[in-house]
Amino acid sequence: MSPTPEQRRAARHQLGIGSSAPAARRGPSGGRKKPITVDAIISTAFAIVEAEGYDALTMRRVATALETGPSSLYAHVVNKEDLDELLIGRLCAGIELPEPDPARWRQQLTDVCTQLRDQYLRYPGISRAAIAAAPSHLETLRVAEGMLALLLAGGIAPQVAAWALDSLSLYVNAYSLEVSLVNSRLGRGDDEWVVSREELLRRFAALPDDTFPRTRRYAAELTAGSVHDRFDFTIGLMIDGLPGAR
Numbered sequence: 001m002s003p004t005p006e007q008r009r010a011a012r013h014q015l016g017i018g019s020s021a022p023a024a025r026r027g028p029s030g031g032r033k034k035p036i037t038v039d040a041i042i043s044t045a046f047a048i049v050e051a052e053g054y055d056a057l058t059m060r061r062v063a064t065a066l067e068t069g070p071s072s073l074y075a076h077v078v079n080k081e082d083l084d085e086l087l088i089g090r091l092c093a094g095i096e097l098p099e100p101d102p103a104r105w106r107q108q109l110t111d112v113c114t115q116l117r118d119q120y121l122r123y124p125g126i127s128r129a130a131i132a133a134a135p136s137h138l139e140t141l142r143v144a145e146g147m148l149a150l151l152l153a154g155g156i157a158p159q160v161a162a163w164a165l166d167s168l169s170l171y172v173n174a175y176s177l178e179v180s181l182v183n184s185r186l187g188r189g190d191d192e193w194v195v196s197r198e199e200l201l202r203r204f205a206a207l208p209d210d211t212f213p214r215t216r217r218y219a220a221e222l223t224a225g226s227v228h229d230r231f232d233f234t235i236g237l238m239i240d241g242l243p244g245a246r
Contacts, residue, residue, distance in 0.1 A: 054125030087135030097146035100153035
């Protein structure tokens with residue numbers, strides 16, 4: 001008897017993810033279609049998110065793209081949450097982790113966070129799959145282990161390092177989600193909610209000075225920099241503010 005999806009998921013936590021045996025196709029066109037595997041499901045899910053955004057990703061949508069029914073997917077993937085775990089795990093597999101260097105740990109940690117950001121931004125909104133999800137995929141845990149090693153190499157106390165890891169991961173996830181939402185609105189031409197810096201400066205200048213004196217005075221500072229400038233600033237602020245850092 002072949003293992004159940006639940007058993008496959010449990011095995012992934014110990015042995016890493018491997019390709020499952022392909023599901024047999026039924027019907028007159030069965031022999032002409034590609035077999036259904038975990039890898040095929042993951043790749044199809046990524047294609048949907050890349051083209052339509054994370055909100056479009058459902059088990060039924062993946063099944064339709066694979067020209068099958070949802071029940072065929074459930075022979076390999078437990079549910080949508082399991083698929084989310086597989087997607088984030090695949091992205092984390094592309095993260096390169098350095099050997100911790102006590103003299104360069106800040107830059108090394110910033111680089112890992114930047115890699116994560118860039119992986120998430122390839123697939124609009126996909127970082128939402130990592131929010132409020134306990135890390136259990138081996139590749140996700142590998143990245144967490146690497147980030148923790150960098151924090152400890154910087155002289156950060158274990159408890160502080162553990163909470164810093166959580167905070168940094170949450171910020172990267174939230175930042176990536178915000179950028180994806182902005183880009184999605186821009187793609188729809190939704191100018192009501194996404195405006196240029198020039199328009200924002202104009203709106204700030206029109207505010208009553210007796211109520212918003214600082215917003216008017218520092219409007220240039222409030223609107224300065226690219227989104228990635230703000231990302232670098234915040235990651236640096238979080239890292240440099242850690243107690244005990246070398």
